[in-house]
Amino acid sequence: MTQSPQRMPAEDPSVQPEDGFRLNMLQERFEADKQYQATADEMLEFYRQMLLIRRFEEKAGQLYGLGLIGGFCHLYIGQEAVAIGLQSALDSERDSVITGYRDHGHMLAYGIDPNVIMAELTGRQAGISKGKGGSMHMFSTEHKFYGGHGIVGAQVALGGGLALAHQYTGDGGLCLAYFGDGAANQGQVYETFNMAALWKLPIVFVVENNQYAMGTAVKRSSAETEFYRRGAAFRIPGMDVNGMDVLEVRQAAEIAFAHVRNGNGPVLMECNTYRYRGHSMSDPAKYRTREEVQDYREHKDPIEGLKRHLIEAGTTEDDLKGIDREIRSRIAEAADFAETSPEPDDAELYTDVLVGTY
Amino acid sequence: MPIELKMPALSPTMEEGTLARWLKQEGDEIAPGDVLAEIETDKATMEFEAIDEGVLSKIVIAEGSENVKVGTVIALLDGEDAESPAAMAIPDGARDRPKGPAAVAGERQDAGSVDPDDAVTPAASAASRRDPAIPADTPMKNTTVREALRDAMAEEMRRDERVFIMGEEVAQYQGAYKVTQGLLDEFGPKRVIDTPITEYGFAGVGTGAAMGGLRPIVEFMTFNFAMQAIDHIVNSAAKTNYMSGGQMRCPVVFRGPNGAASRVAAQHSQNFAPWYASVPGLIVIAPYDAADAKGLLKAAIRCEDPVVFLENELVYGRNFEVPDLDDHVLPIGKARVVREGADVTIISYSIGVGFALEAAEMLAQEGIDSEVIDLRTLRPLDKGAVLDSLKKTNRLVIAEEGWPTCSIASEVVTICMEEGFDHLDAPVLRVCNEDVPLPYAANLEKLALIDADRIADAVRRVCYRKA
Ligand SMILES: Cc1ncc(C[n+]2csc(CCOP(=O)(O)OP(=O)(O)O)c2C)c(N)n1
Ligand SMILES: [Mg+2]
Numbered sequence: 001m002t003q004s005p006q007r008m009p010a011e012d013p014s015v016q017p018e019d020g021f022r023l024n025m026l027q028e029r030f031e032a033d034k035q036y037q038a039t040a041d042e043m044l045e046f047y048r049q050m051l052l053i054r055r056f057e058e059k060a061g062q063l064y065g066l067g068l069i070g071g072f073c074h075l076y077i078g079q080e081a082v083a084i085g086l087q088s089a090l091d092s093e094r095d096s097v098i099t100g101y102r103d104h105g106h107m108l109a110y111g112i113d114p115n116v117i118m119a120e121l122t123g124r125q126a127g128i129s130k131g132k133g134g135s136m137h138m139f140s141t142e143h144k145f146y147g148g149h150g151i152v153g154a155q156v157a158l159g160g161g162l163a164l165a166h167q168y169t170g171d172g173g174l175c176l177a178y179f180g181d182g183a184a185n186q187g188q189v190y191e192t193f194n195m196a197a198l199w200k201l202p203i204v205f206v207v208e209n210n211q212y213a214m215g216t217a218v219k220r221s222s223a224e225t226e227f228y229r230r231g232a233a234f235r236i237p238g239m240d241v242n243g244m245d246v247l248e249v250r251q252a253a254e255i256a257f258a259h260v261r262n263g264n265g266p267v268l269m270e271c272n273t274y275r276y277r278g279h280s281m282s283d284p285a286k287y288r289t290r291e292e293v294q295d296y297r298e299h300k301d302p303i304e305g306l307k308r309h310l311i312e313a314g315t316t317e318d319d320l321k322g323i324d325r326e327i328r329s330r331i332a333e334a335a336d337f338a339e340t341s342p343e344p345d346d347a348e349l350y351t352d353v354l355v356g357t358y
Numbered sequence: 359m360p361i362e363l364k365m366p367a368l369s370p371t372m373e374e375g376t377l378a379r380w381l382k383q384e385g386d387e388i389a390p391g392d393v394l395a396e397i398e399t400d401k402a403t404m405e406f407e408a409i410d411e412g413v414l415s416k417i418v419i420a421e422g423s424e425n426v427k428v429g430t431v432i433a434l435l436d437g438e439d440a441e442s443p444a445a446m447a448i449p450d451g452a453r454d455r456p457k458g459p460a461a462v463a464g465e466r467q468d469a470g471s472v473d474p475d476d477a478v479t480p481a482a483s484a485a486s487r488r489d490p491a492i493p494a495d496t497p498m499k500n501t502t503v504r505e506a507l508r509d510a511m512a513e514e515m516r517r518d519e520r521v522f523i524m525g526e527e528v529a530q531y532q533g534a535y536k537v538t539q540g541l542l543d544e545f546g547p548k549r550v551i552d553t554p555i556t557e558y559g560f561a562g563v564g565t566g567a568a569m570g571g572l573r574p575i576v577e578f579m580t581f582n583f584a585m586q587a588i589d590h591i592v593n594s595a596a597k598t599n600y601m602s603g604g605q606m607r608c609p610v611v612f613r614g615p616n617g618a619a620s621r622v623a624a625q626h627s628q629n630f631a632p633w634y635a636s637v638p639g640l641i642v643i644a645p646y647d648a649a650d651a652k653g654l655l656k657a658a659i660r661c662e663d664p665v666v667f668l669e670n671e672l673v674y675g676r677n678f679e680v681p682d683l684d685d686h687v688l689p690i691g692k693a694r695v696v697r698e699g700a701d702v703t704i705i706s707y708s709i710g711v712g713f714a715l716e717a718a719e720m721l722a723q724e725g726i727d728s729e730v731i732d733l734r735t736l737r738p739l740d741k742g743a744v745l746d747s748l749k750k751t752n753r754l755v756i757a758e759e760g761w762p763t764c765s766i767a768s769e770v771v772t773i774c775m776e777e778g779f780d781h782l783d784a785p786v787l788r789v790c791n792e793d794v795p796l797p798y799a800a801n802l803e804k805l806a807l808i809d810a811d812r813i814a815d816a817v818r819r820v821c822y823r824k825a
Contacts, residue, residue, distance in 0.1 A: 127603070138602075154562060195556065
């Protein structure tokens, strides 16, 4: 008598494979309660930070329009809840972050001075990279923020290396590596998934699925559009998160970070979000309808969403207007600084090429 | 005060555009995100969105206007609590000088400051960058290049916990070419890491680990396979220090065999030295003998900059004398005169040095006294050593096991033309491989590669001698 081969349906929660891996093992915990219970102060802080990013980016768009920012400039408007929800849950002493070229929001989420970020965008000496990196290449090793990378997908493998360094030194930190839905189709992403899972590296891979890679909608480029499932082949648990809700993102971060910190290896988190602006400043965005954009702005906006929570919790419209005024003037100051700071010295051309002298 | 809406630059190249259409009229209430106008740029038609809230009080530029320069005021918006967007109009110097950057720069210096113990002889004067003198009574040890490389890694791993090696077959198999023999036994799997066959991925992981403060040695089974990883070597490792204004360190070593092996045909036989040597931000080293291999690999591992360390499979098994010192470290960026001579200079590196020495012996029989220089480091290239020797001999040949076009040889020719022209008694000649993919057939392979005879021929020509 032949025995029929036993197949194990990966999604059946009653079946536990030997190592306990199920694609949805963290998702189930998350689904049980998706809302992070933020204190009133935390909520206000999230609001403030998301608004800072929004106003900063609007201003960057204006400065680009005035010719003060050159080259490529990718705005983060619409995606603010992702960086704030995740990075607010980090242990800033130990954890590292790496992302692609859409990096202004991730820098601001650290509380890095908007002046030096804006001055980098305008290519000035006072910029955080002395004006030599620009919008796409910004770093703050002081905060363990490792960039700011212009090659789509490169930051995923580099993030794997940062995670290896955490594991090697035993510093207890984890790496948060962000990439786009377009970057998710790069081969090195899967090379890194494999090594990260094989070596149980402390890393959270975050797909910021903003539905488009330049002009290409997710459906036109990806055979599997549920990006959180893409780690299944490497036994990496996936999480499917509404990236337009900062409390949901924060809750997901708590679950993912705890899993990784306990030595269980990587997590793949998909944050579903939307960029309101074009891919970069020179994108006419004709590949989507105005209605689609308006729908997100009016019904799913992360800042408006949190505002509703705040009002329910007793914050007044006036309080929020006050915050907005404060942030606008902070951003206006950053723009002034970035416009009036001197350009780098000519001699700066030759500095920082090599560290040593040979 | 009304907000001035200016003609935006909507692409990196746009200088002017056409204001195709106004979608809002004077007096309209404007909310952030409303499309105000359509503007035709040099590339496309773009929508011009409002950022501030307010009332469109005046349209300054009528629709249909062409060649509107970027920055021209096109409309006015009466806003609620408008901040001044007119900062540009304030003359230089009328504002306070920016505060803070000096302090920021200071912090950065600290973040990147180098433990003096770790610094590899970074001295300003050429003299102090000479090879350290070897004490007269130092015993010499006959060592293969393969062992010398392994010893260098082992010594550095003992010295610095942060040093580790990763690559295909480096651990359990003891190295595809047995260069990492014994390392797993001594240092264990945490520091001697077998990777999957995933060059792009592990080059990125190694580079990221260096950014994260470790000192990785990334072994490529051969540099032919590093083509998949060249993006991380060039874009991630070489450039981040510059692009971060000096914040990001990337002290990684990429090493492995490079150049033609034997009868493995075109995809497995290629010298990538000129590729990497063209990239600012990289250090490129290609030693020939065992003593240099050891001393320079130790220097490379201690180096704060990313290093591409090019070995040669055909040289791995050759024996050389290596000084039996506790810590044999050589300076990066210095060539070495391996044979002194008066009549002609032969410049080479890696396996080419062996051919050059062979040619020099042949030529000595004919009364031509050749000086042979091993460049050892290809970036930064030791121009001084090339020019000093040229000044002495007035004739120069470069021997390179690699293609001639855009090569290290063409670089050396340029140096001689630009800075040594007055010392030349004959044109500089280069001896390189034939300009073809390397063939498999034994006879064709031999025809394609450089050898001592070809170098000797070139030397005779620059000396105006007949064979
Ligand atoms: C290797 C590589 N290929 C192509 C590009 C050009 N490029 C820049 S951004 C981009 C789209 C990426 O989209 P996605 O990953 O979804 O990120 P998003 O811009 O939406 O944040 C492309 C194709 C690049 N920078 N690097
Ligand atoms: Mg995208």
